Amino acid sequence: MKKVTIKDIAKMADVSTTTVSMVINNKANHISQDTIVRVMKVIKDTNYIPNGFARSMVTKKSHLIGLIIPDITNPYFAEMARHIEMEANAKGYNVILCNSDDEIENELKYIRLLKEKNIDGLILVSASLSLHSEVKELEANNIPVVILDRVKQYEKEHIIIFDNRKAGYMATDYLISQGHEHIACLIGPLGNDSTQERLLGHKKALLTHNYRANTERVFEGDYKVEGGYKAMKEILKTDATAVFVFNDYMAIGAYKAIYEANLSVPEDISIIGIDNLYLSSIINPQLTTIEQPAALMGEAAVKMLHQVIKGHDSYDKKACFDPKLIVRDSVKLIRE
Amino acid sequence: MKKVTIKDIAKMADVSTTTVSMVINNKANHISQDTIVRVMKVIKDTNYIPNGFARSMVTKKSHLIGLIIPDITNPYFAEMARHIEMEANAKGYNVILCNSDDEIENELKYIRLLKEKNIDGLILVSASLSLHSEVKELEANNIPVVILDRVKQYEKEHIIIFDNRKAGYMATDYLISQGHEHIACLIGPLGNDSTQERLLGHKKALLTHNYRANTERVFEGDYKVEGGYKAMKEILKTDATAVFVFNDYMAIGAYKAIYEANLSVPEDISIIGIDNLYLSSIINPQLTTIEQPAALMGEAAVKMLHQVIKGHDSYDKKACFDPKLIVRDSVKLIRE
DNA sequence: CTGAAAGCGCTAACAT
DNA sequence: ATGTTAGCGCTTTCAG
Numbered sequence: 001m002k003k004v005t006i007k008d009i010a011k012m013a014d015v016s017t018t019t020v021s022m023v024i025n026n027k028a029n030h031i032s033q034d035t036i037v038r039v040m041k042v043i044k045d046t047n048y049i050p051n052g053f054a055r056s057m058v059t060k061k062s063h064l065i066g067l068i069i070p071d072i073t074n075p076y077f078a079e080m081a082r083h084i085e086m087e088a089n090a091k092g093y094n095v096i097l098c099n100s101d102d103e104i105e106n107e108l109k110y111i112r113l114l115k116e117k118n119i120d121g122l123i124l125v126s127a128s129l130s131l132h133s134e135v136k137e138l139e140a141n142n143i144p145v146v147i148l149d150r151v152k153q154y155e156k157e158h159i160i161i162f163d164n165r166k167a168g169y170m171a172t173d174y175l176i177s178q179g180h181e182h183i184a185c186l187i188g189p190l191g192n193d194s195t196q197e198r199l200l201g202h203k204k205a206l207l208t209h210n211y212r213a214n215t216e217r218v219f220e221g222d223y224k225v226e227g228g229y230k231a232m233k234e235i236l237k238t239d240a241t242a243v244f245v246f247n248d249y250m251a252i253g254a255y256k257a258i259y260e261a262n263l264s265v266p267e268d269i270s271i272i273g274i275d276n277l278y279l280s281s282i283i284n285p286q287l288t289t290i291e292q293p294a295a296l297m298g299e300a301a302v303k304m305l306h307q308v309i310k311g312h313d314s315y316d317k318k319a320c321f322d323p324k325l326i327v328r329d330s331v332k333l334i335r336e
Numbered sequence: 337m338k339k340v341t342i343k344d345i346a347k348m349a350d351v352s353t354t355t356v357s358m359v360i361n362n363k364a365n366h367i368s369q370d371t372i373v374r375v376m377k378v379i380k381d382t383n384y385i386p387n388g389f390a391r392s393m394v395t396k397k398s399h400l401i402g403l404i405i406p407d408i409t410n411p412y413f414a415e416m417a418r419h420i421e422m423e424a425n426a427k428g429y430n431v432i433l434c435n436s437d438d439e440i441e442n443e444l445k446y447i448r449l450l451k452e453k454n455i456d457g458l459i460l461v462s463a464s465l466s467l468h469s470e471v472k473e474l475e476a477n478n479i480p481v482v483i484l485d486r487v488k489q490y491e492k493e494h495i496i497i498f499d500n501r502k503a504g505y506m507a508t509d510y511l512i513s514q515g516h517e518h519i520a521c522l523i524g525p526l527g528n529d530s531t532q533e534r535l536l537g538h539k540k541a542l543l544t545h546n547y548r549a550n551t552e553r554v555f556e557g558d559y560k561v562e563g564g565y566k567a568m569k570e571i572l573k574t575d576a577t578a579v580f581v582f583n584d585y586m587a588i589g590a591y592k593a594i595y596e597a598n599l600s601v602p603e604d605i606s607i608i609g610i611d612n613l614y615l616s617s618i619i620n621p622q623l624t625t626i627e628q629p630a631a632l633m634g635e636a637a638v639k640m641l642h643q644v645i646k647g648h649d650s651y652d653k654k655a656c657f658d659p660k661l662i663v664r665d666s667v668k669l670i671r672e
Numbered sequence: 673c674t675g676a677a678a679g680c681g682c683t684a685a686c687a688t
Numbered sequence: 689a690t691g692t693t694a695g696c697g698c699t700t701t702c703a704g
Contacts (some may be wrong), residue, residue, distance in 0.1 A: 016675045052452045054697030057389040073418045082409045097433040116388045259620045284595045352691045390681030393696045
């Protein structure tokens with residue numbers, strides 16, 4: 001079946017391609033109603049769909065945006081991606097999904113591919129600051145980038161962040177308010193900015209309450225279930241009565257370690273997480289956590305990107321979302 | 337910054353665009369090493385990246401494939417999507433992610449958009465048979481489609497399916513083998529083919545063992561946590577000692593209903609699921625389930641699609657994956 | 673209100 | 689071993 005082109009339509013409707021083009025693109029202000037109807041009919045009849053390549057070639061717009069994200073399998077990112085896709089769609093874009101596994105080589109490879117695909121913009125969820133120059137280059141090539149989550153470069157423009165330090169403070173402060181004195185910390189990879197920020201907040205809370213902020217109680221995880229599980233096994237050997245797990249996904253792993261040891265949350269040990277995954281309210285006991293609004297952040301990223309693509313200039317060039325304490329059942333109140 | 341084109345490269349390297357084109361596309365068999373090196377250098381120096389539009393316009397290939405999936409937030413689909421993306425990438429494609437929420441209007445809208453984007457092929461995870469004519473039309477337009485999961489149209493080509501009937505049989509058979517006599521069924525939406533097939537398998541197992549296969553014990557869910565939770569509350573009012581939950585995601589919701597009722601799995605009630613999500617081995621107690629290999633199925637879909645795109649013809653035009661019983665801790669052995 | 677024609681950046685015959 | 693050139697299908701001045 002030969003593909004029908006704008007020329008065919010023009011011929012069949014007995015008009016020029018210009019006219020057809022105009023009615024397709026809703027620029028038919030100066031075209032008679034008669035002609036419009038006639039052209040439309042031919043388009044319907046032939047099932048004509050304009051060729052995006054040809055179109056993009058002249059307009060320089062692909063209506064495609066790239067999304068580089070560590071791993072769609074992680075519920076936090078899945079939630080984010082879902083809302084990014086929805087918002088993008090509402091704004092007329094399709095999104096190209098790229099799982100980087102947080103490997104810089106993958107990110108670089110994807111950036112190259114996406115550039116070749118002429119994406120209109122990129123949303124980057126990455127822990128690698130090293131990408132800085134790549135981002136600069138993209139922007140120089142007129143491909144806007146918004147960096148989402150996991151950045152501390154407050155000075156940069158076009159970023160959507162979360163106040164990780166405040167989140168770290170909040171979680172720790174809450175644990176202390178419930179009477180906990182031996183608080184362990186199940187952190188993410190140390191090289192990660194979010195980890196550093198959350199840790200800073202944690203220490204500040206400790207110090208504020210005149211606790212010692214030593215490093216004996218911090219255990220490194222990987223922001224995944226497996227890492228939470230393993231680190232928790234170690235923590236169980238200590239005298240900690242509560243643990244601040246740096247994300248909910250690891251907390252799920254921590255739960256597993258705990259009930260495998262025949263212990264229970266929060267009776268034997270209290271847990272607080274960060275993220276407020278959907279799952280966090282489903283597991284038993286329901287997880288007390290600090291909400292990080294993945295959905296809103298994803299939407300904000302698309303909105304910002306859209307503004308940049310449109311060439312607007314009257315919008316906030318950075319957004320920072322605030323943490324919120326969600327009290328549920330995984331932290332025990334200890335009386336002194 | 338003016339975008340550098342193949343012409344610029346040609347001029348700078350003092351060759352024709354053809355030559356440049358050839359070295360870019362590794363078709364430089366007949367080009368002197370000397371020239372190649374010179375051209376390459378210019379390309380590196382200028383950071384030249386070919387314009388995908390122009391290229392695609394003549395080659396008719398976008399190296400983009402569409403993925404229409406109900407909801408990336410569902411761990412089963414996330415797993416599938418992850419592996420689809422990986423395999424696609426290995427084969428040189430990028431994937432456009434579309435969440436349909438299983439709504440046919442969304443699917444239709446996406447199909448239209450994707451057609452306009454000139455995707456090389458489409459992987460469709462959909463429950464709507466009604467899409468049949470759309471698929472036919474895509475294929476007529478030379479855009480291959482492989483339908484993944486949730487189909488019963490064994491007669492169609494280019495499908496990747498799972499033997500849902502066998503899965504239904506297996507789960508029920510196992511429950512019976514453990515001595516359960518009052519088995520409830522927490523099914524998915526009735527309109528769904530997978531649901532129907534699993535139900536058929538379930539009934540067959542019941543009949544085979546001389547049990548009565550009535551409908552009093554079947555409760556409809558939605559394949560999501562929420563539906564599992566709600567339906568389980570109802571099931572708890574019956575005399576069922578075991579429930580066959582039609583997917584693991586609902587089983588997670590069912591668990592919640594159970595411990596909210598202060599009951600426990602498997603002491604008070606046994607649960608078996610389908611899918612074998614990653615989470616299924618993490619929750620407490622670990623879920624006994626029937627494995628459905630989402631990752632493998634996703635990969636198989638990409639491989640098949642690739643074959644069709646390439647115009648090959650010596651490959652299996654349908655693949656059916658087999659269920660596998662994964663025994664863990666959520667089913668109690670009842671002695672008679 | 674409508675049409676002619678240039679050109680977007682690239683590939684692939686076809687020449688040489 | 690390398691160059692010339694004709695499109696690919698569309699949008700967009702510029703004319704009328």
